[in-house]
Amino acid sequence: MDKYLELKEKFEANRDDENAVKMAAYMRNLFSFYGLPTPKRKAIYKDFLKSEKRKKIIDWDLLDRCYADEHREFHYFVMDYLVAMQKFLKFDDVPHIEKYIKTNQWWDTIDGLDRIVGNIAFTDERINDLMLKWSTDEDFWVRRIAIDHQLCRKERTNTELLEKILVNNFGSSEFFINKAIGWSLRDYSKTNPDWVRNFVETHKDKMDKLSIREASKYL
Missing domain, CATH: 1.25.10.90 (Leucine-rich Repeat Variant)
Structure with missing residues (x-):
């Protein structure tokens, strides 16, 4: 059947x-x-x-x-x-997944697809450059994927990439972007609170209050 x-x-x-x-x-x-x-x-x-x-x-x-x-x-x-x-899943499969990211968009599926894309980086580092590119995409849902694609990685988090992606999204008035910035920082603060504390201190003048509040929850 x-x-x-x-x-x-x-x-x-x-x-x-x-x-x-x-x-x-x-x-x-x-x-x-x-x-x-x-x-x-x-x-x-x-x-x-x-x-x-x-x-x-x-x-x-x-x-x-x-x-x-x-x-x-x-x-x-x-x-x-x-x-x-x-x-x-391989890097060449990303265009298939991208179709789903750009179709029927809402937070529930976006937040389900972010790590599916992100985890491909463990076998193909080209994902890192792609996520940096996506972090400036005109579609804020695509940017949200980039921001949160490293969630739950703990010690395996690429902090250099994370910082670049987050900085690329400062100044946004979009709730789902500012929430995602704070969410990614809050998650990583469970692993490396000093890094997150330093990040917030360094960038607080450019960060949305929502992002700071979310990032500081466990600090």
Whole structure:
């Protein structure tokens, strides 16, 4: 059976229309939902993802069809699929992922795709230059990807790159950019508070108050 249609059939069989209204409202009614809570959604395709990992080949045609679907659960599926297949992702796959970054944009999928792109840097350092380029993109969602692509790296954080990317985004009036700057610094402060403290002290005159507040949460 067609993999996309099989997944759609399972989503529809488990839909919760009352919850779908609530989920859509939470996302400002930008997307349609089946109303599937995260644990239930992931359980639906858990075995399928295991099967795909054994194949070691990313089915981009399937992912494109899923991301073109109006229901947000399909977009979440694409992210879960890519996370499951992370070790098979290569630099040449970035254009595929970039399509998803620029389609159906909102914080939930952007914040799911940032590290998927960023983690490719562990096998191909060309990602570093690309993230620096993305940090000045006209699309602020693309810039947010660049800002947060190193989240949770701890000691493996490239601080030189992080600083350049953050500085490139100073002066923005966009909430999602200033929040991301603070979020990336707050996350790294758990690993290296002195570096973050010094960064904020050095750049505080150019940083948005929201960024400073978020960055200083654990300092």
